[in-house]
Amino acid sequence: MSNIKFIYSKKVHKIPQKNATNLQSVIETIKSIYNQLNTVYLYAIINPDETESVAEIRTETEFSQLQTLYKKNQWPSIKLLVTETQDYKSILKDSWGLLNQSMVIVEKQSRDACTLHQPIQIDQSQQIAPSAGHQGTQVQVNQQDNAQNTNQIDFRQNEQLKQFIANIVDKRIRDLGLINKDQEYRFTLTYKIPLLIGVNGKKMTAQITIQNSGKNSWVNAALKNAELGIHYQINNVSCGECITVTIDIPYIPEHFENQKERVYKFDVICENKKYQMQKLSDPIEIRVQASDIDQIVKQLQDLFPQKKKEDLINYVNEKGIHKTFDQYVEMLLSEY
Incomplete structure (x- = not known):
């Protein structure tokens, strides 16, 4: 789903996502905001x-x-x-800063060997138009001294990418032994847990085998995930002992509204010598991926908000689950 904005009279408006699926919907939305517009011409900078x-x-x-x-x-x-006419050049000059797709400000985030940069929202007063002598894209950058030549990565506000990189950095630090681990209470995951595919209305089963690799036995041990409301009691585990547990994980469609994959973290906890519950090592990560059907139903909901989710699920199952999103859209439109 595209994030679409339009500029008219130096004012920026956002097109609701449900109206951003095709050109005709975009035009009708613009006309509903500006009733005086009889004819609408749309322009975009394709090559910044x-x-x-x-x-x-x-x-x-x-x-x-x-x-x-x-x-x-x-x-x-x-x-x-x-614009109301095809003579867009004078209007484009006044609206350049708002229209240019590549306008970003970049600030330095760290001095690591691979510096990561994140775009910052630009105030209209900071935006600049191309000068007569330079027709290229104008990019304003907060320049800071950096003795080292670094690679720059534009995050584009991608939260998943930032979390992914943070996890890589954390794992590397742990592998290098830069974090003091609690040798008294720890566990080892004996094999990698496979990716689970979620199906609406059905539970998923994850089998976890862990070994008590610490120096103390576990008392009243358990696996816990507060987000899913899961508390699986393990009880007592001796040093060096391996245990296998099977956990039912509910499929929650709301967790996949803005992402296809989600990571659930399970903590291993037990009583320490002070009779206090404490976490052991790092959490166990279980990856769950939404089924393609659920993703298609979510997209159809955005496009046809008047239809109930349950009706769309039944419709997809009735018409066959191996069709593309566009095919479902065409069939629904033909039935209107």
Whole structure:
């Protein structure tokens, strides 16, 4: 689903996601906001390195191509310039800073050998237009001294990517022994837990085998995940002993509304010598992936908000689960 904004009279408006699925819906939304617009012309900068490379978006095919570029180039949003005539150049000059897809400010986040940069929202007063002598993309950067030549990665506000990198860094630090581990209470996961595929209305089963690799026995040990409300009692485990537990994990569709995969972390806990419950080592991670059917139903809900989720699930099952999203959309539209 694309994040689409349009600029008219130097004002920026966001198109609701349910209306951003096709060009006609976008145009109708614009006209509903500005009733005085009889004819609407839409323009977008396709190549930020060439300021004269402005494309008029006239057909659904061109709109689809623009959405493809949006995903490929990881633009924060698609910005469309709205005009009443095809003489867009003077309007474009006034609205350049708002329309340019590549306008970002980058700030230094760390001095590691691989510095990571994250885009910052730009205030309109900071935006700059291309000068007559330079038609390339204007990018304003907060420059800071950096003696080391570093690679720059634009996160584009990708929370999953940031968490993924943080996990890699944490694991590397632990592998190098830079964190003092509690040798008294710890465990070892004997094999990797496979990826689980969630199915709506059904529970998933995860089998976990762990060994008490610490110096003390476990008393009143348990596996715990507060998010899922799971508390699996293990009881007492001797030093060096291996145990296998089987846990039923509920499939919660709401956990996958904005992501296809989710990681659930289970803590191993036990009583210490002070009769206090404490966590052992790092949590056990169980990865769950949403089924393609659930993803399709979620997309159909966004496109057809008037239809109930249960009805869409039944519709997909009735028409066959091996069709593409576009095929389901065409069938639903033909039935209106």
